[in-house]
Amino acid sequence: MSTLDTCPAAGPVGGATPTDAQADPAAARAVMVARLEEEGSLRPGPVRDALLALPREVLMPQAYVRRSAPGKEPPRWDLRDWSAPQDRPELLGLLYGGASVLVQHDGEPLLGRARGTRSGASITSMSTVMGLTASLLEELDLRPGLRVLDVGTGAGVTAAVACQVCGDRGVTTLDRDRHLTDAAAARLADLGFRPQVVCGSGEQGVPGREFDRIFVSYTVERVPTALVEQLAPDGKLLAHVTSASPSWPGLAVVGRTADGRITAELRAVEFAHRAGHGMARIWLNEELRQRMATEPGTWTQRSKLAPPADSDRGFWLAADHLLGGGLVRDFGSEHLAIGAPGCGSWMRAEPVGHRRWSVTVQGPRDIWKEIQDLADRWRAARSPDRYRLYFDADGGQRAASECGRLSWQLPATHPRDEGATP
Structure with a gap:
């Protein structure tokens, strides 16, 4: 599994500091599960029981x-190893602290690695933030006997839970990286699970097979059609969908009815998995962030119009697609700040007294006006927080509000393999 594009970091520089309860794995699991229940990501049932029993x-x-500070080059990481007693306290803090867990550097094999320091390159696989994983596993409604396709094996957490709940004979896990599938097969076997482990294209799934549950653990620009075709009657598929921007994702929830009809919706969500292999991404570099925070801009005005609230996620999901797909929010800013890396435009909006906002805009795009114009359209469409998702006969995919007043096409399929998580 991959981690979030917008998730908290995997831990402070220098590693996590475990509590006394995390001094042994069983206690650490109990603390993690209790925390997930308290935050609402997990409820009593088979997924909770599986996570409580799973030795991560x-x-x-x-x-x-990570041992180097953010932005410091070259980056430096230490590989901690459970077989080294001195590493166990820190490793337990990482595994059960709830944040993403960094498991692969620069596409390396996972089996047979020596502990120690790596520098340069990048982390190429992570296990997802546990709260997101738990909530999605709950959404899947896993039950004994279901046939499950886990697309994006990563460290094997989703596959292990599916094996525990559904039985390993019905579970298939798939990843494009053979180093990940080899390691997952070996480690799942150590737990007594022997699902089918496949190295191949995540976009293609497993041709000729049918599954009751399909879980895609990386973000895509559109739902892979082959996976929809492999969904069995009464089945469910989950996949995060977004544009090149990581700021405002959606969760595609696709079902097939008992008589074979496809039903689907796109829900606005706060967090998503990382982008799949080969998917383009746009980011705010540090220079643009600084300009957005400090420069006077082309103009500044006082406005009685408030920007849409963070809780208006249905608006921001629509903005991700209908405002050109080139906008990125700086979530580190105290107030609303949005930039367009492609052209250098940006805006910031800060409250100044009762129902007044100071709005500053810079660049060829008037992002503030674009947001307000779309906000009017969104409200006219009854302020949806989810959209119907249509699969057209020609292969196109379209999202639309219930009333039909707000809609957009998802990007066409690219002639490349999105594969599974990097």
């Missing part, structure tokens, strides 16, 4: 800790 240190006996 078997699936991830090694993990990286």
Whole structure:
């Protein structure tokens, strides 16, 4: 599994500091599960029971800790190893702290690695933030006997839970990276699970097979058609969908009825998985962030119009697609700040007294006006927080509000393999 594009970092520089309860794996699991229940990501039932029984240190006996400060080049990581007693307290803090767990550096094999320091290159696979994983596993409604396709094996956490709940004979896990599938097969076997482990294209799934549950653990620009075709009657598919911007994702929830009809919706969500292999991404670099925070801009005005609230996620999901797909929000800013890396335009909006906003705009795009114009359209469409998702006969995919007043096409299929998580 991959981690979030917009998630908190995997831990402070220097690694996590475990509590006394995390001094042994069973206590650490109990603390993690209790925390997930308290935050609402997990409820009593089979997923909770599976996570409480799952020794994550078997699936991830090694993990990286970032030792260099953000932005410092070259980056540096230490690989911690469960077989080294001195590493166990820190490794337990990483595995059960709830944040993403860094498991692969620069596409390396996971089996047979020596602990120690790596520098340069990048982390190429992570296990997802646990709260997101738990909530999506709950959404899947796993039950004994279901046939499950886990697309994006990563460290094997989703596959392990599916094996525990549904039985390993019905579980298939798929990833484009053979180093990940080899390690997952070995470590799942150490847990007593022997699902089918496939190295191949995530976009293609497993041709000729049918599944009751399909879980895509990386973000896509559109739902892979082959996976929809492999969905069995009464089945469910989950996949995060977004544009090149990581700021405002959606969760595609696709079902097939007992008589074979496809039903689907796109829900606005706060967080999503990382982008799949080969998917373009746009980001705010540090220079643009600084300009957005400090420069006077082309003009500044006082406005009685408030920007849409953070809780208006249905608006921001529509903005991700209908405002050109080139906008990125700076979530580190105290107030609303949005930039367009492609052309250098930006805006910031700060409250100044009762129902007044100071709005500053810079660049060829008037992002503030674009937002307000779309906000009017969104409200006219009854302020949806989710959209119907249509699969056209020609292969196109379209999202639309219930009333039909707000809609957009998802990007056409690219002639490349999106594969599974990097």
